[in-house]
Amino acid sequence: MARMVEVTRRKMLQRAVGVGVAVGVYGVSFGVLAVAAGASVAQAMTLSLLVFTGASQFAFISVVAVGGSVAAAVAPALVLAARNAIYGIAVGPLLGGGRLRRALLAHLVIDESTAMARAGDEPDEARFAFTATGLSVLGFWNAGTLAGALAGGVLGDPRSLGMDAMFPAAFLALLAPQLRRSGAPTAAVAGALIAAALLTVTPAGVPVLAAVAALVPAAAAIRRVRREVAPA
Numbered sequence: 001m002a003r004m005v006e007v008t009r010r011k012m013l014q015r016a017v018g019v020g021v022a023v024g025v026y027g028v029s030f031g032v033l034a035v036a037a038g039a040s041v042a043q044a045m046t047l048s049l050l051v052f053t054g055a056s057q058f059a060f061i062s063v064v065a066v067g068g069s070v071a072a073a074v075a076p077a078l079v080l081a082a083r084n085a086i087y088g089i090a091v092g093p094l095l096g097g098g099r100l101r102r103a104l105l106a107h108l109v110i111d112e113s114t115a116m117a118r119a120g121d122e123p124d125e126a127r128f129a130f131t132a133t134g135l136s137v138l139g140f141w142n143a144g145t146l147a148g149a150l151a152g153g154v155l156g157d158p159r160s161l162g163m164d165a166m167f168p169a170a171f172l173a174l175l176a177p178q179l180r181r182s183g184a185p186t187a188a189v190a191g192a193l194i195a196a197a198l199l200t201v202t203p204a205g206v207p208v209l210a211a212v213a214a215l216v217p218a219a220a221a222i223r224r225v226r227r228e229v230a231p232a
Contacts, residue, residue: 009128012116016132019112023054024140030057031148037065041149048145052138053110056081079206086212087114094126108134190214 027048034044039061047057056077063073087109094117095105108131117130191214195207202210 008125012125012129013132016116016129016136019116019133020136020140023112023137024144026054027141027144028148028151029144030054030061031145031150032152033058033065033148034061034145035149035152037061039064039149041146044145044149045142048142051077051081052107052141053081053084054141084109087111090114091117091126091130094123094130096123096127105131105134108138110134110137112137187214 030048031044034047034057035041039047047060051057051060060073060077064070088106091109091114092102095102097105113130113134116133117126119126119129191211194213195211198207198210
């Protein structure tokens, strides 16, 4: 039994490192863009260490880059970061521990750590996957930010090389196992349709938050399946 747990955790750790590397490449892009927008290396690193949510950081920098004020930049960043509160509800029961431990782990609640945790079959597996992925992404994201900020214009934007495709590809790989869960395909399709419909008519971040409404048809599908399999 102990051997099986060790093997499972080794595989989880390998996946966590792989996700971290993919996100780290995208972090290079953020570092380059942050410095190009006028931020110092220290400011770019502070954003990556304390904010630690790529979408919000890119939203913030994009507004500052075109001359927007810090106050104007914070609003869309907060909208995008709001989804992490929803993730916290999903993974909160899996984390365990006291208030201090949960408060520290809350900083690791991101897309990738949530997906890895929810893919775990057992609570211990879920906790390990969440922590390993969160720490891996935190380390590689900040390393990538530092590399990009230091290289600045010399390196150029990695997106022009197509390396940013590693980030969404890695997330899709994490999402795939979730589709085996009851109601998940319904939620995925409904969420995608909602987000696509709002993409061009709402501010950045709103389509992602609105896609949570896909849980309604998903819950209905789950209840219908349970009624069908329930003994008479």
